[in-house]
Structures are given as structure tokens and as C-alpha cells.
Amino acid sequence: MAKTEVATDTYLVGIGVSPGISIGEINLLSHSASIDEWPIAEDEIAAELERFQWALQQAREQLLEIKASVSRKKHLREHLYILDTHLLILEDEMLVQGTEKEIQGGLNSEGALKRTLRKLRQMFENIEDEYLRDRSSDVDAVGSRLMRILTGENERSIADIGHKALVVAHDLSPAETMQMDREKVLGFVTDKGGQTSHTAILARSLEIPAVVGLETITSLVHDGLPAIIDGSNGIVILKPSEETFKEYLKRKQSYEYLEKELHGFRDLPAITTDNVRVTLRGNLEMASEFPVSRKHGTEGVGLYRTEFLYLGHNETPSEEEQIEAYREILTEMQPESVTIRTLDCGGDKIVSQLNVHDEANPAMGLRGIRFSLSEGNLFRTQLRAILRASVHGKVRIMFPMISGVVELQRSKRILREVQLELTRDGHAFDPDIEIGIMIETPSAVLLADVLAEQVDFFSIGTNDLIQYCLAVDRGNEHVAYLYEPLHPAILKALQMVCRAANNAGIDVCLCGEMAGEPIYALVLLGLGLHELSMNPGSIPRVKRVIRRLAKSDGEVLLQDLQQLQTAKEVSSHLDRKMRELLPDIFDQSLI
Incomplete structure (x- = not known):
């Protein structure tokens, strides 16, 4: 079917996963192909099972070949674990046995694989947490590779691109992204994808502008079509007019100038004009992010998510496997500290091998510390691993979703028991390891003074x-507009927590998305927050703003904001104030 002619200045909005602006012509790699299903006779089942096993072996050989090639590229070596994850997925029981069961039921290999992938995808779609939900892209990537082998489909390869171009594809696997030539691929756009997929993480590491989740762009474009990719704002412009081209060329130049300017902030401290020091840390979850985090000047890790250790495995990770993962990040980040959050899954954050049951209301179900306390052996194994790894660097343990004193006391009691076990077994660990909790429930806010002790x-x-306080699921399009970080109730909640921490003489860090938004920096200073943890790419922008603000101005601003009654009023007042203080930053779209 012929494509409809694209109108001049056709704007498409997706998910910007890697910042920057690229201008060029499109190289269309692939479309979403339809897969046929058909019944097979009983005497064909054995041959079809053998064909599926052959496809698995072919996929292994392809991934091993790519891994050997990538290992020769220094800037990509830290991403090799992603290919190891895909190799593990090829052995996953749900994928392999699920497909074989469908074949044994009388379905061809392609159809059987298609049904199995659909079931796995539905399982992941029910996960609320974006990071865990985006791991489905790895299963999809492996499934697509197997499907191409089974169908004999020969796709145009990203490695074969011989000229500078903007790549458009239905989806790009991490393996394909690793094969990009940064001199040829100016940027890429896909129908599928999410903010925290491995492909998105690779794009940021490679510093290639990218927009994903556009759903139908492959059905709209053709080779040679001029386009603009704005990875900072998640915008793609097809067939830009001369006026639009000139505007974005200026934006591109401004962005590249700003990036050079921000690079100069890497080794500078985040100190306000009235001499208040703020520590800026990174939120990390995997080895590939360490170099990028260092590049942006992170001062340690304020949130190390451990959920990825439980994905891509047929069994939960052993104590030794976890020790090695923690040792790696502690060694990399020395002498800075690393705050390791214990497993935050369950309910909406399903990890299949943990046998989590479906729940009617997963966001308020068996998740976070509740899940860990219900899975005693798993919790103890993780605590043993963190403690044993603590000899390799400065580490802090953080318990997620604490809603009251009893949960905290039970968690600390188990930790003490594990410490006694390690001492008895002759294992060294830091006896003075710091213990903290995440404040993310209204009850924790109200009990902050008690918990702080x-x-x-x-x-x-x-x-x-924010979601729990305002009773808003920001992933629900019907109520997402009510998700308001500057809601007066949220400001009061933050102030209660900061006051309780300060009165008890303990540190308090903010590690949500608010931390990485420069527009909120003055409010957070006014609250008395001296430690922020964020996506490492946000650190230079937040640092640049903090170094030009005074904490005293933040305290005055906070008093003014507390007189307002709606989030809209608060947001408007803050916007005016930031434009007044830093017009050269907040009067521009690039900050």
C-alpha cells in the first residue's frame, strides 16, 4: 500500500529518550511484519520442535558474534551485560517451554512463538514501574530475532547504513543499537520503546538523539524524507519547512553550545551564592550507567535500584552474584557513597520467578518492604550480599515503602540477625553501615518525627x-493531569519530612523526578534539602542553576508559596520568580 503524502511541518510527539537535535534524511529500516499462524498435524510436531530449537541455536550464535564484535569497541564494553541478558532470555523457561507447549498443541513455530510473546508482553504491561515494564523490550528483541530466523526474513541492517541518516524503525534492539556507527547514524526514531529500555540507555550513552514510542511513524515515512529529531522534547518533524529548518538549526547550535558550557560544571561544587553546599548524586541501576554518571559529575549514588538483578534469570540471583554486582558499583564510585535500595518489587513490579500473585490493587499490595518481609530467605540473602560487599566501599542500606514503625523495626531486626550470622561465619563487613528509609507514603510523612529517631x-x-498523597495514578490518562508536584499538600508533606529530619539531626535526600528539574531547585533549597539524587544527565543543569541561587531566596519563596491554595497558583508564581532571577535560563526552552 502506497504511503499518504506527508504534509509540510508534520509534528509527531513521542518519548524523548536521548537529548539533542538531529537534522537529516530518513533511512527506513523496518516495518512491523504480520506473523501467520497455522495448525500442524501430529506427525509434524517433532520436526517443528526441532526447527524451533534450531532457531534458538542460530540466535545464540548471532548474539555471541555481536558480543565478540562489541567487545572490540572500548566505548561499548560496559554494555556487554545486555547481550548476556538476551542470551539468558533464550534459555528462559517461560519463553522456551511456553513456545514448545504451543507447538505440542498443534501450532506452527512462528504462531507458537507469537502467542508466547503476547502472554509475556501482557504480563509486563501490568507492571506499574516504568523501569521494570521496559524490560519487556528485551524479551521483544529476542523474540523478534527468533521470528526473523524462523521466517527467513532479511531485514536491512543498521550496520549496513553507508551514509549519514536519521534511522527510523519499528523497534531497535540493544544489539542493533550497539552496531550503530555514530558517524553515520545522526539520530533514531522508533514506533515502540520506553524511557528506561536498554535501547534508550544505550542511546544516551552513545549520545545519539532519539525519540521512541511514536507507534506509527514507520507507516508514514519513506527513505530520503527530510526530518528533524528533537530528543530533548520528544518531537519529530517530518518534511520541515525552510522556516522550521532554520529555527531548529539555531536550536541545535544553542543546544551544542550549552552542552559544552555544562561540561565545564562537571568538577565544580554545587554551592549557592550564600555559600550553602548541595550534594548532587545519581540514580543508577546498571553497570553501563557508571561512566555516563561520572561524566556528568555525580557525587556518588543516591539511589541504586537492585531490581534488574532479578530480571533475565531463571532463578533469583545468588548471594555471590549480588556481591559481585554491588562490589562493581562500590569500587567504581569510590570514595563516594552508594545508597543501595533493597528489592522494590511485588504487586505492580512483577518478577516472574518470585511467584508473585495477581492482586486487585497492586500499588497498595504486597510490594516494597512488605514483599521482602514476606520472603524472608530472599531478603536475608540480599542483606548478606550488601553487607559483605560493604568492605569494598562506602555503602548505605535503604528500605523502600516503609509505612510505619513496625515494618522498620522488623527490617532492622532481620538486619541485626544477618550481621550476627556473618560475624559467626567469619565474613567481614562494615559494622557502622548506615540505615535509611524511603519516604513515599502519607503515613511515613505523618510519622516522620518518630521514624527519624x-x-x-x-x-x-x-x-x-505524590501519587499516594493525591490518589493519582500518573499512568492513567484520565487522571494524570492531577499529578502535580507543586500541589500545596505536597509542599506541606515535604516540609514536614525535612523538619523532622533536621530536628533529629539526620540527612535527608530527595531522589524523585523533582530533583532533576532545574525549575524546582529554589523550592528544594528553601525546604532545606542539601542532597538531591537524579538521572545523571540532569546533574549539570541543576548544578548550573543552584550555583546562581541563594538559599535565603528559597526560604522567602517557600513562605510565599505556602500562602497559595492551588498547584496552578504555585506553579505560576514559581515560574515568574525563576524568570526574574535567571532570565537567561528560564526565558529559553533549553535549560
Whole structure:
């Protein structure tokens, strides 16, 4: 079917996963192909099972070949674990046995694989947490590779691109992204994808502008079509007019100038004009992010998510496997500290091998510390691993989703028991390891003064705290507009937590998305927050703003904001104030 002619200045909005602006012509790699299903006779089942096993072996050989090639590229070596994850998925029982069961039921290999992938995808779609939900893209990537082998489909390869171009594809696997030539691929756009997929993480590491989740762009474009990719704002412009071209060329130049300017902030401290020091840390979850985090000047890790250790495995990770993962990040980040959050899954954050049951209301179900306390052996194994790894660097332990004193006391009691076990077994660990909790439930806010007396630090998880306080699921398009970080109730909640921490003399960090938004910097200073943890790419922008603000101005601003009654009023007042203080930054779209 012929494509409809694209109108001049056709704007498409997706998910910007890697910042920057690229201008060029499109190289269309692939479309979403339809897969046929057909019944097979009983005497064909054995041959079809053998064909599926052959496809698995072919996929392994392809991935091993790519891995050997990538290992020769220094700037990509830290991403090799992604290919190892895909190799593990090829052995996953749900994928392999699920497909074989469909074949044994009388379905061809392609159809059987298609049905199995659909079931796996539905399982992941029910996960609320974006990071865990985006791991489905790895299963999709492996499934697509197997499907191409089974169908004999020969797709145009990203490695074969011989000229500078903007790549458009239905989806790009991490393996394909690793094969990009940065001199040829100016940027890429896909129908599928999410903010925290491995492909998105690779794009940021490679510093290639990218927009994903556009759903139908492959059905709209053709080779040679001029386009603009704005990875900072998640915008793609097809067939730009001369006026639009000139505008974005200026934006591209401004962005590249700003990036050079921000690079100069890497080794500078985040100190306000009235001499208040703010520590800016990174939120990390995997080895590939360490170099990027360092590049942006992170001062340690304020939130190390451990959920990825439980994905891509047929069994939960052993104590030794976890020790090695923690040792790696602690060694990399020395002498800075690393705050390791214990497993935050369950309910909406399903990890299949943990046998989590479906729940009617997963966001308020068996998740976070509740899940860990219900899975005693798993919790103890993780605590043993963190403690044993603590000899390799400065580490802090953080318990997620604490809603009251009893949960905290039970968690600390188990930790003490594990410490006694390690001492008895002759294993060394840091006896003075700091213990903290995430403040992300309204009950934790109301009990902050009591909880502060029993821990060494607080970490405010604003993403969940805002949702729970306002009773808003930001992933629900019907109520997402009510997700308001500057809601007066949220400001009061943050102030209660900061006051309780300060009165108890403990550290308090904010590690939600608010931390990485420069527009909120003055409010957070006014609250008395001296530690922020964010996506490492946000650190230079937040640092640049903090170095030109005074904490005293933030305290005055906070008093003014507390007189307002709606989030809209607060947002408007803050916007005016930031434009007044830093017009050269907040009067521009690039900050």
C-alpha cells in the first residue's frame, strides 16, 4: 500500500529518550511484519520442535558474534551485560517451554512463538514501574530475532547504513543499537520503546538523539524524507519547512553550545551564592550507567535500584552474584557513597520467578518492604550480599515503602540477625553501615518525627509520594493531569519530612523526578534539602542553576508559596520568580 503524502511541518510527539537535535534524511529500516499462524498435524510436531530449537541455536550464535564484535569497541564494553541478558532470555523457561507447549498443541513455530510473546508482553504491561515494564523490550528483541530466523526474513541492517541518516524503525534492539556507527547514524526514531529500555540507555550513552514510542511513524515515512529529531522534547518533524529548518538549526547550535558550557560544571561544587553546599548524586541501576554518571559529575549514588538483578534469570540471583554486582558499583564510585535500595518489587513490579500473585490493587499490595518481609530467605540473602560487599566501599542500606514503625523495626531486626550470622561465619563487613528509609507514603510523612529517631537518613521518593498523597495514578490518562508536584499538600508533606529530619539531626535526600528539574531547585533549597539524587544527565543543569541561587531566596519563596491554595497558583508564581532571577535560563526552552 502506497504511503499518504506527508504534509509540510508534520509534528509527531513521542518519548524523548536521548537529548539533542538531529537534522537529516530518513533511512527506513523496518516495518512491523504480520506473523501467520497455522495448525500442524501430529506427525509434524517433532520436526517443528526441532526447527524451533534450531532457531534458538542460530540466535545464540548471532548474539555471541555481536558480543565478540562489541567487545572490540572500548566505548561499548560496559554494555556487554545486555547481550548476556538476551542470551539468558533464550534459555528462559517461560519463553522456551511456553513456545514448545504451543507447538505440542498443534501450532506452527512462528504462531507458537507469537502467542508466547503476547502472554509475556501482557504480563509486563501490568507492571506499574516504568523501569521494570521496559524490560519487556528485551524479551521483544529476542523474540523478534527468533521470528526473523524462523521466517527467513532479511531485514536491512543498521550496520549496513553507508551514509549519514536519521534511522527510523519499528523497534531497535540493544544489539542493533550497539552496531550503530555514530558517524553515520545522526539520530533514531522508533514506533515502540520506553524511557528506561536498554535501547534508550544505550542511546544516551552513545549520545545519539532519539525519540521512541511514536507507534506509527514507520507507516508514514519513506527513505530520503527530510526530518528533524528533537530528543530533548520528544518531537519529530517530518518534511520541515525552510522556516522550521532554520529555527531548529539555531536550536541545535544553542543546544551544542550549552552542552559544552555544562561540561565545564562537571568538577565544580554545587554551592549557592550564600555559600550553602548541595550534594548532587545519581540514580543508577546498571553497570553501563557508571561512566555516563561520572561524566556528568555525580557525587556518588543516591539511589541504586537492585531490581534488574532479578530480571533475565531463571532463578533469583545468588548471594555471590549480588556481591559481585554491588562490589562493581562500590569500587567504581569510590570514595563516594552508594545508597543501595533493597528489592522494590511485588504487586505492580512483577518478577516472574518470585511467584508473585495477581492482586486487585497492586500499588497498595504486597510490594516494597512488605514483599521482602514476606520472603524472608530472599531478603536475608540480599542483606548478606550488601553487607559483605560493604568492605569494598562506602555503602548505605535503604528500605523502600516503609509505612510505619513496625515494618522498620522488623527490617532492622532481620538486619541485626544477618550481621550476627556473618560475624559467626567469619565474613567481614562494615559494622557502622548506615540505615535509611524511603519516604513515599502519607503515613511515613505523618510519622516522620518518630521514624527519624530510628534511622540514619531519609530519602524522599516523590514519584510515589505524590501519587499516594493525591490518589493519582500518573499512568492513567484520565487522571494524570492531577499529578502535580507543586500541589500545596505536597509542599506541606515535604516540609514536614525535612523538619523532622533536621530536628533529629539526620540527612535527608530527595531522589524523585523533582530533583532533576532545574525549575524546582529554589523550592528544594528553601525546604532545606542539601542532597538531591537524579538521572545523571540532569546533574549539570541543576548544578548550573543552584550555583546562581541563594538559599535565603528559597526560604522567602517557600513562605510565599505556602500562602497559595492551588498547584496552578504555585506553579505560576514559581515560574515568574525563576524568570526574574535567571532570565537567561528560564526565558529559553533549553535549560
